[in-house]
Amino acid sequence: MSEAGVATPNFSREQAVADIRRSTEDNIWLNAHRDALRAEFANMFVAVYDRKVVGVAEAVEDMKAAIRAKGIDPEKCVTEVLLTEDYIWVL
Amino acid sequence: MPRITLTVNKSHLELVGQVYSPKLTGGATVKFMIDTGSSVTILSLRDAEMMGIDGETLPRSPQKSVGYGGPMELRILENVMLVFAADDVKAKAIELRTVAVQYSPLKDKRVARMLYSVPTVLGTDALTAGEMTLWADWKLAQAHLDYID
Numbered sequence: 528m529s530e531a532g533v534a535t536p537n538f539s540r541e542q543a544v545a546d547i548r549r550s551t552e553d554n555i556w557l558n559a560h561r562d563a564l565r566a567e568f569a570n571m572f573v574a575v576y577d578r579k580v581v582g583v584a585e586a587v588e589d590m591k592a593a594i595r596a597k598g599i600d601p602e603k604c605v606t607e608v609l610l611t612e613d614y615i616w617v618l
Numbered sequence: 619m620p621r622i623t624l625t626v627n628k629s630h631l632e633l634v635g636q637v638y639s640p641k642l643t644g645g646a647t648v649k650f651m652i653d654t655g656s657s658v659t660i661l662s663l664r665d666a667e668m669m670g671i672d673g674e675t676l677p678r679s680p681q682k683s684v685g686y687g688g689p690m691e692l693r694i695l696e697n698v699m700l701v702f703a704a705d706d707v708k709a710k711a712i713e714l715r716t717v718a719v720q721y722s723p724l725k726d727k728r729v730a731r732m733l734y735s736v737p738t739v740l741g742t743d744a745l746t747a748g749e750m751t752l753w754a755d756w757k758l759a760q761a762h763l764d765y766i767d
Binding site for chain 1 (some may be wrong): 625627632633634635636638639640642644645646647649651653655656664665667668669685686687699701702703707708709731732734735736737739
């Protein structure tokens with residue numbers, strides 16, 4: 528237990544940093560290709576891994592199945608819904 | 619001083635990290651939008667479902683939540699660790715007793731695509747717990763978080 532009372536998980540910090548760096552590049556790639564991807568996959572869930580689209584579906588569970596079918600862990604992907612309309616987020 | 623460089627996407631400040639919790643098998647990748655207007659970190663519906671988290675099974679937030687859209691229902695994920703990658707290749711871990719989870723009772727979620735486009739936000743609870751300083755320059759499109767190791 529940490530000072531915050533959180534059960535500290537067992538994980539490799541080196542692996543976590545490597546995964547985060549890859550996912551950061553995937554996010555930058557997704558941002559750079561957003562318009563083209565949105566034109567191709569309008570209103571769909573899209574997953575990116577290693578700067579490639581590895582899953583496209585109309586629902587989260589279907590997308591996870593498509594990613595797993597490629598031997599990739601869905602939890603390591605950057606995902607978004609590519610809506611055709613731009614919304615203003617009031618968070 | 620260690621630094622985490624943020625991605626400036628249009629006017630949004632983003633960073634990718636991992637989420638750990640006893641409810642998860644490993645670290646799940648999440649893209650966070652920095653939201654200094656949110657007092658709590660909120661996992662989006664999409665990211666929660668990507669992690670296999672069913673909002674129905676999570677406890678309700680004991681505090682009422684409200685935004686410009688009105689009251690909203692949030693669930694609670696307990697004992698969470700957020701991990702980010704600093705520019706010096708070290709991991710920065712932030713521990714939070716709870717993280718809020720966006721929740722929707724809509725049965726047909728296929729028609730609620732808009733809800734799934736809402737991003738996960740990194741709120742001031744995480745920035746405070748991580749003792750972070752936010753620096754942002756929208757003119758230069760550069761931003762980062764500094765913290766003391």
